[in-house]
Amino acid sequence: xxxxxxxxxxxxxxxxxxxxxxxxxxxxxxxxxxxxxxxxxxxxxxxxxxxxxxxxxxxxxxxxxxxxxxxxxxxxxxxxxxxxxxxxxxxxxxxxxxxxxxxxxxxxxxxxxxxxxxxxxxxxxxxxxxxxxxxxxxxxxxxxxxxxxxxxxxxxxxxxxxxxxxxxxxxxxxxxxxxxxxxxxxxxxxxxxxxxxxxxxxxxxxxxxxxxxxxxxxxxxxxxxxxxxxxxxxxxxxxxxxxxxxxxxxxxxxxxxxxxxxxxxxxxxxxxxxxxxxxxxxxxxxxxxxxxxxxxxxxxxxxxxxxxxxxxxxxxxxxxxxxxxxxxxxxxxxxxxxxxxxxxxxxxxxxxxxxxxxxxxxxxxxxxxxxxxxxxxxxxxxxx
Numbered sequence: 001x002x003x004x005x006x007x008x009x010x011x012x013x014x015x016x017x018x019x020x021x022x023x024x025x026x027x028x029x030x031x032x033x034x035x036x037x038x039x040x041x042x043x044x045x046x047x048x049x050x051x052x053x054x055x056x057x058x059x060x061x062x063x064x065x066x067x068x069x070x071x072x073x074x075x076x077x078x079x080x081x082x083x084x085x086x087x088x089x090x091x092x093x094x095x096x097x098x099x100x101x102x103x104x105x106x107x108x109x110x111x112x113x114x115x116x117x118x119x120x121x122x123x124x125x126x127x128x129x130x131x132x133x134x135x136x137x138x139x140x141x142x143x144x145x146x147x148x149x150x151x152x153x154x155x156x157x158x159x160x161x162x163x164x165x166x167x168x169x170x171x172x173x174x175x176x177x178x179x180x181x182x183x184x185x186x187x188x189x190x191x192x193x194x195x196x197x198x199x200x201x202x203x204x205x206x207x208x209x210x211x212x213x214x215x216x217x218x219x220x221x222x223x224x225x226x227x228x229x230x231x232x233x234x235x236x237x238x239x240x241x242x243x244x245x246x247x248x249x250x251x252x253x254x255x256x257x258x259x260x261x262x263x264x265x266x267x268x269x270x271x272x273x274x275x276x277x278x279x280x281x282x283x284x285x286x287x288x289x290x291x292x293x294x295x296x297x298x299x300x301x302x303x304x305x306x307x308x309x310x311x312x313x314x315x316x317x318x319x320x321x322x323x324x325x326x327x328x329x330x331x332x333x334x335x336x337x338x339x340x341x342x343x344x345x346x347x348x349x350x351x352x353x354x355x356x357x358x359x360x361x362x363x364x365x366x367x368x369x370x371x372x373x374x375x376x377x378x379x380x381x382x383x384x
Contacts, residue, residue, distance in 0.1 A: 016318055019282055022275045023322035023361070027353050029268050031330050034349035036261055039341060043191050049154070049184035050097065051130035052246035054087075054220070057096050058212040058232070061240035069207045076232055077122075077212055083228065085220045090124040091202065091209040097129070097187045098249035107161060107198055109172045114160045116153075116196035117187065120206065125199065126152075126182075128215045136168045136180030139201045148177035150201050154185045157196035176200065189253040272356075276364050283311065283368035287375075294375045304373035311369035312362065319361045323354055 060076065062069050073091065080089045094101040095117075105118040125131070126138040133152070143150035148171055158167050158181050167178045176198070186192040202209050216224065229241050287294070294307055327350065333339070334346040 016282075019275075019278060019318060020322045020325075022278055023319055023357060024325050026268075026271055026275045026360075027323055027326035027357050028329065029271055030353035030356055031326065031349050033261075033264050033268050034352040035333075035341070035345060036264065038345050038348050038352070040191050040257060040261070042345070043186075043193060046186070046190075046194055047184050048186050048190055049131065049182065052097060052250060054216050054218055055097075055129065055246045056214045056216065056225070057099070057244040057246060057249070058214055058228075059094075059240075059242045059244070060210045060212070060232070060236065061242070062210070062236075063238055063240060065236075065238055070205045070209075072236060073207070073209055074204065076235060079231070079235070080212055080214060080228065083224070085216050085224045086214055087217055088124055088128040088215045090122050090128040090213045092119060092121040092125065092211055092213065093208050094211060095119060095187070096211045096213060098189060098246055098253050099187075099244075102188075105198065107157070107172050107176075107196070109161050109170060112161060114157060114196050116157055116198045117185075119187075119197065119199045120202040120209065121199055122202055122209075125213070128213045131182055131185070133180045133182055136178070139179050139199075141201070143177075143179055144201055146177075149175055150179045151176040152180040152182060152199040153178055154194075154197040155181060155183050156194050157198060160196055189250055189257075191254065191257040272360060276360055279315065279361060279364040280368065283315065283365060284371075287311070287368055287372045290372075291375060294372055298375065307375075308369040308373040311372050312365045315361045315365040316358065319357055323357060326353075 058080070060073065062072075065072075077089055077091045080086060093103070095103050103118045105116060107114050107116050119125075123138065123140045126133060131138070136152070138152055139150035151172070153161075153167065161167070161172070162170065167181060170178050172178065184194050185197045186194055187197075214228075225243055229243060232241050233239070297307060298304075330346065330350050330353075333341075334343045
C-alpha cells in the first residue's frame with residue numbers, strides 16, 4: 001500500500017510540484033521559527049541569578065559638572081542608604097541589570113582567553129540584588145588591600161576558564177584575584193544566554209559609577225521616590241536624576257526578544273494558511289476528477305474507510321517528499337555549526353516542524369477524503 005502510494009505520487013510529481021514547493025517552504029520557515037523558540041525557551045528555563053523586585057535604578061548625569069565627581073557620587077550613595085525605606089543600595093556603571101548597555105573584557109588565565117561581561121560594582125551589590133555566593137565570598141573593601149584587585153566570577157566563567165580547577169585565589173589578567181564564585185548572572189533578562197561574567201570592586205575615585213541600585217522595602221510608593229529624587233537634586237544642582245524600576249526595564253528587554261518572534265509567527269501563520277487552502281483545493285479537485293476511479297474501487301469491494309485512508313496517505317506522501325528536501329537543508333545547520341547552537345536545538349526544531357506539517361496536511365485531507373468515502377459506486381459509474 002505504502003509503496004503504491006509513493007509510486008502514485010511520484011508519477012504525478014509534475015502536477016504536484018508547486019504544492020511540494022509550498023510545503024517545503026513552510027517546513028523551512030517552521031524550522032527557523034521553531035529553532036528560535038526552542039533556543040529562547042531553554043534560555044528562559046535557566047535561573048536569572050538575582051532578584052529584581054523592589055529594586056530601582058537611580059541614574060545620575062553630571063552634565064557639565066566635572067569637579068570632584070567621584071566624591072559627590074559616593075556621598076549620594078551613602079545618603080541614600082540612610083533612608084528608612086531603603087534596605088540596601090549599591091553603585092555601578094550604566095550596564096546595570098536590564099539596561100541597554102553592556103561592557104565586555106577578555107579574561108586570561110595561563111594563556112587561555114575567555115570573553116566575559118564586565119561589571120564594576122561595590123561591596124553591597126550582591127546584597128542589593130539578592131545574589132547568593134556558594135563558593136568563597138562577595139568582595140569587601142578590605143579585600144582591596146594588596147597587590148591584586150578582588151573579583152567575583154560566575155559559574156559559566158569558572159567552567160570555561162578553570163574547568164575542574166578550584167578558582168579561588170587564582171590570579172587572572174595579572175591584576176585580579178578571584179575571591180568568590182556565583183551561579184548564573186543573566187543581566188539582560190531570562191532570554192539572555194548565560195555568558196561568563198566578572199565583577200570587580202570599583203575604585204573610590206571611579207567617576208563612571210553613576211547608577212545607584214536601590215532595594216526598597218515592599219510597599220514603598222512613589223511619594224518616597226519623589227522625596228529621594230528631590231533630595232538628590234538639591235545636593236547635586238545641575239545634575240540629571242532618572243529613576244527606572246527594574247521590573248519595567250525587564251519587560252522592555254523581554255519585548256526586544258518577543259516582538260520579532262511574534263512577527264515571525266504571524267508571517268508563518270499566513271504561509272501555513274496559504275498552503276492549507278492550496279492543499280484543500282487540490283484534494284477537492286482530485287476527488288472530482290477521480291470519481292469514476294473511486295466508484296470502480298467501491299464496486300469491486302473497497303470500503304469507504306479504505307478510500308478515505310488512500311487520500312490521507314497520498315497527502316502524507318506528498319508532505320514526505322517536501323519534508324525530505326527540507327531535511328537535507330536543515331541538517332546542514334548542525335553539521336556546519338551555524339549560529340553555534342547545540343545539536344539538540346536543531347533536532348527538536350526539525351521534529352516540531354515535521355509534526356506541524358503532518359498535522360496540517362492531515363487536517364486538510366480529512367474532509368475531502370470523507371467526501372470520497374461517501375461516493376456511491378452506482379452513482380459514480382452512472383455519471384461515467
